[in-house]
Amino acid sequence: MTMKVLVVGGGKVGTSLALLLLGKGYTVKVIEAQKEKIPQLQKDLSADAVASGNGTDPVVLAAAGIVGVDVVAATTGQDETNLVVTNLARFAFNVPRVIARVNNPKNAWMFTPMMGVDVAVNQADLMASLIAKESVTE
Amino acid sequence: MRIIIVGCGRMGAGLALTMSQRGHEIAVVDKDRTNFERLGPSFKGETIEGIGFDRKVLLTAQVERTDGLAAVTASDDVNVVIGRVASQVFHVPRVVARLYDPRKANIYGRLGLHTISPTIWGINQAAEVLCYSPLDAILNLGSGEVNIVTTEIPPLLVGKTVSELTVRGEIHVVAISRAGKPFLPTLGTEFCWGDMVYLVVLATSTDRLRTLLGLT
Numbered sequence: 001m002t003m004k005v006l007v008v009g010g011g012k013v014g015t016s017l018a019l020l021l022l023g024k025g026y027t028v029k030v031i032e033a034q035k036e037k038i039p040q041l042q043k044d045l046s047a048d049a050v051a052s053g054n055g056t057d058p059v060v061l062a063a064a065g066i067v068g069v070d071v072v073a074a075t076t077g078q079d080e081t082n083l084v085v086t087n088l089a090r091f092a093f094n095v096p097r098v099i100a101r102v103n104n105p106k107n108a109w110m111f112t113p114m115m116g117v118d119v120a121v122n123q124a125d126l127m128a129s130l131i132a133k134e135s136v137t138e
Numbered sequence: 139m140r141i142i143i144v145g146c147g148r149m150g151a152g153l154a155l156t157m158s159q160r161g162h163e164i165a166v167v168d169k170d171r172t173n174f175e176r177l178g179p180s181f182k183g184e185t186i187e188g189i190g191f192d193r194k195v196l197l198t199a200q201v202e203r204t205d206g207l208a209a210v211t212a213s214d215d216v217n218v219v220i221g222r223v224a225s226q227v228f229h230v231p232r233v234v235a236r237l238y239d240p241r242k243a244n245i246y247g248r249l250g251l252h253t254i255s256p257t258i259w260g261i262n263q264a265a266e267v268l269c270y271s272p273l274d275a276i277l278n279l280g281s282g283e284v285n286i287v288t289t290e291i292p293p294l295l296v297g298k299t300v301s302e303l304t305v306r307g308e309i310h311v312v313a314i315s316r317a318g319k320p321f322l323p324t325l326g327t328e329f330c331w332g333d334m335v336y337l338v339v340l341a342t343s344t345d346r347l348r349t350l351l352g353l354t
């Protein structure tokens with residue numbers, strides 16, 4: 001059985017993640033709320049890897065096949081949206097693994113298992129530590 | 139009681155004033171301090187400028203010792219996040235979140251977050267005013283010998299069971315829509331205020347049904 005991953009948010013992060021996972025042979029579906037972004041997304045990924053709609057809407061999540069996925073990744077640019085997705089994924093749809101992008105490090109404290117998050121990826125912290133590491137030259 | 143109200147729009151401000159007049163200790167949070175003007179000069183509670191799910195803002199509003207919190211910003215997502223954080227992280231005893239989207243209101247209700255949806259309420263109220271006809275036929279079977287009709291449960295039947303509105307072979311309750319969510323009841327299901335009831339009824343028993351519903 002191939003891994004099934006549902007990505008909420010078809011921005012740069014979501015698209016790159018989807019491409020990476022598709023390359024590994026996973027079954028991937030990306031939900032994107034902005035209709036005008038759908039055609040480009042379908043071109044970049046594939047038509048059946050894209051679903052149009054708001055990922056905070058339980059009906060949209062169900063239609064995109066959240067029931068039975070192995071992983072949900074909430075990668076939108078809005079922390080409150082990502083948290084609503086993680087809550088729904090874990091507590092309404094019992095998704096076994098839930099990963100979320102933290103946009104504003106000030107919000108990192110909310111990305112916990114209580115809010116349905118297994119792994120929080122804090123982009124600002126990650127970038128900062130990478131840049132700091134690269135800045136230190138012997 | 140000490141109450142935190144997040145979002146100082148029409149609802150947040152009105153709620154703050156009402157609760158404050160009742161003698162409660164109120165803290166209102168809004169990201170835009172010009173919204174506090176809605177509270178008027180008579181408001182005696184605290185106003186805190188900031189994002190409602192900012193930990194510092196919540197701590198400034200003394201979320202750890204508050205008795206209740208209402209999340210009534212313009213964003214459903216923000217309200218859900220604040221509501222979940224208040225109850226899950228800070229164990230606020232009473233939390234309510236306002237949601238415009240009825241579908242979310244239903245699902246979060248099931249997840250234990252107390253939600254209120256002015257949309258559902260508004261739809262039901264407007265529909266009731268516009269289509270005032272206590273018993274609406276939604277489907278006629280055959281030539282109308284058997285009809286499926288719908289009605290809002292009258293107050294006199296609230297708390298009563300489906301069996302009290304059932305006449306074998308004549309009147310059966312086939313579905314109840316509660317807070318916008320339909321389900322199939324059993325004979326023991328109790329009616330709640332605001333339930334829309336769907337009944338299948340023999341045309342010849344329509345008057346009997348009207349009597350049972352107290353419509354005559």
